[in-house]
Amino acid sequence: xxxxxxxxxxxxxxxxxxxxxxxxxxxxxxxxxxxxxxxxxxxxxxxxxxxxxxxxxxxxxxxxxxxxxxxxxxxxxxxxxxxxxxxxxxxxxxxxxxxxxxxxxxxxxxxxxxxxxxxxxxxxxxxxxxxxxxxxxxxxxxxxxxxxxxxxxxxxxxxxxxxxxxxxxxxxxxxxxxxxxxxxxxxxxxxxxxxxxxxx
Amino acid sequence: xxxxxxxxxxxxxxxxxxxxxxxxxxxxxxxxxxxxxxxxxxxxxxxxxxxxxxxxxxxxxxxxxxxxxxxxxxxxxxxxxxxxxxxxxxxxxxxxxxxxxxxxxxxxxxxxxxxxxxxxxxxxxxxxxxxxxxxxxxxxxxxxxxxxxxxxxxxxxxxxxxxxxxxxxxxxxxxxxxxxxxxxxxxxxxxxxxxxxxxx
Numbered sequence: 212x213x214x215x216x217x218x219x220x221x222x223x224x225x226x227x228x229x230x231x232x233x234x235x236x237x238x239x240x241x242x243x244x245x246x247x248x249x250x251x252x253x254x255x256x257x258x259x260x261x262x263x264x265x266x267x268x269x270x271x272x273x274x275x276x277x278x279x280x281x282x283x284x285x286x287x288x289x290x291x292x293x294x295x296x297x298x299x300x301x302x303x304x305x306x307x308x309x310x311x312x313x314x315x316x317x318x319x320x321x322x323x324x325x326x327x328x329x330x331x332x333x334x335x336x337x338x339x340x341x342x343x344x345x346x347x348x349x350x351x352x353x354x355x356x357x358x359x360x361x362x363x364x365x366x367x368x369x370x371x372x373x374x375x376x377x378x379x380x381x382x383x384x385x386x387x388x389x390x391x392x393x394x395x396x397x398x399x400x401x402x403x404x405x406x407x408x409x410x411x
Numbered sequence: 412x413x414x415x416x417x418x419x420x421x422x423x424x425x426x427x428x429x430x431x432x433x434x435x436x437x438x439x440x441x442x443x444x445x446x447x448x449x450x451x452x453x454x455x456x457x458x459x460x461x462x463x464x465x466x467x468x469x470x471x472x473x474x475x476x477x478x479x480x481x482x483x484x485x486x487x488x489x490x491x492x493x494x495x496x497x498x499x500x501x502x503x504x505x506x507x508x509x510x511x512x513x514x515x516x517x518x519x520x521x522x523x524x525x526x527x528x529x530x531x532x533x534x535x536x537x538x539x540x541x542x543x544x545x546x547x548x549x550x551x552x553x554x555x556x557x558x559x560x561x562x563x564x565x566x567x568x569x570x571x572x573x574x575x576x577x578x579x580x581x582x583x584x585x586x587x588x589x590x591x592x593x594x595x596x597x598x599x600x601x602x603x604x605x606x607x608x609x610x611x
Contacts, residue, residue: 304557311552319550326541326554333540334561337533341526350519353500354526357568360504361534364564372557 218388223396224380227265228373231279232335234258236342241277253406257399264398269381280332282324283380288317292382296320296375303371324379327372334369338362345411420588423596424581427465428573431479432535434458436542442477453606457599464598469581480532482524482579488517492582496520496575503571524579531572538562538569 238244238255249256259276266272266283274283293315297308312319340358344351378384392398435441438455439448449455466473466483475483493515540558544551592598 300553300557304560306553306556306560308553311549322548322550323553326551327557330537330540330554330558330561333533333537337530337537340530340533348514348519348522350514350523351526353523354530356504357500357527357572358530361565361568365561368557368561 218390220386220388221392222377222381222384222386223265223268223392224377225373227262227269227279227380228331228376230258230261230265231276232332234262235332236336236339244277252410254403254410257401257403257406260397260399261403264392264396267396268385268387268392268398271380280325280328282321282328284321284324288320288379288382290315290317292320292379293317295378296323299371299374299378303368320379324376327375331369331372331376334365334372338369418588420586421592422577422581422584422586423465423468423592424577425573427462427469427580428531428576430458430461430465432532434462435532436536436539441479444477452610454603454610457601457603457606460597460599461603464592464596467596468585468587468592468598471580480525480528482521482528484521484524484579488520488579490517492520492579493517495578495582496523499571499574499578503568520579524576527572527575531569531576534565534569534572 234244234255235241237258238249238252243249244259246256246259249259262276262279263272266274266276266279271283273285274281293312300306300308309315337358341347341351341355347355387395389398393400434444434455437458438444438452444459446456446459449459462476463473466476471483472485475485537558541547541551541555547555587595589598593600
């Protein structure tokens with residue numbers, strides 16, 4: 212995720228999801244996810260630092276980074292959280308939410324996070340099928356175009372799933388400027404694009 | 412893929428792809444696949460035996476199983492193979508020859524196999540997002556149905572990618588009865604779903 216201007220307001224949950232998935236792609240082995248082992252590799256290291264910072268900004272820093280996808284929730288959800296998730300879901304899907312929930316119980320929300328995260332991760336992997344190709348010969352456009360056609364078809368649904376995850380991670384919808392993130396939560400003051408470019 | 416009756420004819424390339432992907436999801440990475448390491452796990456062992464049998468039926472070199480994803484091809488492709496692949500893809504989108512005109516040669520086909528295989532694998536991982544859930548309380552249906560809504564958008568493209576892979580593995584369109592596979596190519600005479608059920 213681009214974090215260009217220092218004044219632009221960031222939702223740490225959005226930054227977190229995006230950095231978490233890209234770190235997962237470039238270093239799939241999550242047991243290697245700690246400052247020490249990532250330090251020698253700036254693209255990995257700064258993503259890790261940004262993830263840690265976002266967890267802090269969201270008061271979710273009790274969880275180990277590598278356990279994030281198990282659902283970083285201690286605080287109970289309320290019925291209005293459930294209603295909000297239903298509302299977001301209805302904007303992208305035809306699912307009759309009420310049919311599947313026995314007691315309209317907000318205790319199901321951590322499960323929904325874990326399951327929707329799996330789906331979001333697989334959509335992200337599909338979207339990035341060819342992202343590691345650095346120099347592609349021209350005929351590789353054929354599979355690349357095929358992939359784009361699939362991905363375009365579900366782009367709206369992917370966005371809906373992302374909004375559900377972001378809401379569950381940041382119910383208060385807190386936002387911060389990048390400079391606030393840097394000062395309060397030790398967000399690294401670097402531009403990921405620059406870091407990635409220098410590393411190649 | 413289930414083998415239903417003794418009369419059906421099977422395309423070994425289709426069996427091969429489906430068993431290969433299933434074994435990837437179940438178990439160790441392909442470089443660790445051998446009869447010895449898999450023998451104490453029947454669901455893995457019999458899939459591996461089926462993969463070896465399909466390799467034989469397709470006249471492919473079984474020593475290339477561990478590098479299958481790069482394209483297990485020793486024979487050269489010819490110009491009409493390119494035309495056939497273009498024809499399959501034409502069913503999903505109009506392919507502009509201009510995008511790769513400088514390399515419209517049969518030599519690109521192994522590379523295309525590799526890239527289309529990556530794409531198909533990610534499409535299958537998406538489709539199987541929730542395949543490993545053992546219990547499904549009713550609220551799990553919400554993400555499960557969301558996943559269905561997402562993937563149904565891609566079925567036509569998915570089929571075309573599959574058809575390209577099957578064609579490249581089996582240009583002659585060979586088919587065999589199950590009994591022929593068993594007699595001629597050591598296909599294991601077991602039902603996978605029974606094997607899987609006993610193992611669970």
